[in-house]
Amino acid sequence: MRDDSEFSEFAEAAVTRLRQTVFLLSRDWHLAQDLTQITLSKVYLKWRRIDDPHAYAKKTLPRAFLDHKRRCSSDEFAVADLLGLSESNVKIQSMRSLAILRNLLDEGTPAGSATGQL
Secondary structure (H helix, E strand, O other): OOOHHHHHHHHHHHHHHHHHHHHHHHOOHHHHHHHHHHHHHHHHHHOOOOOOHHHHHHHHHHHHHHHHHHHHHHHHHHHHHHHOOOHHHHHHHHHHHHHHHHHHHHHOOOHHHOOOOO
């Protein structure tokens, strides 16, 4: 039977690989950190019952990513319904808004001087 110290060793050894894997899927370091934490939490909950924690984490990580994508998609649908717009219109406006925000953050431009249209 495994104990908590063994889980800590596993987590320390696996965290970088898991985070890099989910970053390749999401291209978002913050999301990668969150989904890595979720994956490690799920591994910990099953720690004493699973035979191969690396395989379990490898299977759990993409599921956590897909769960996140489904939640985001349902959120976009809810916003579209609330505003009376098509879902594709909400996605386009969201992408444009995020691009403007990223440019502002990259340039260090004060938010009040934004020239892009939302």
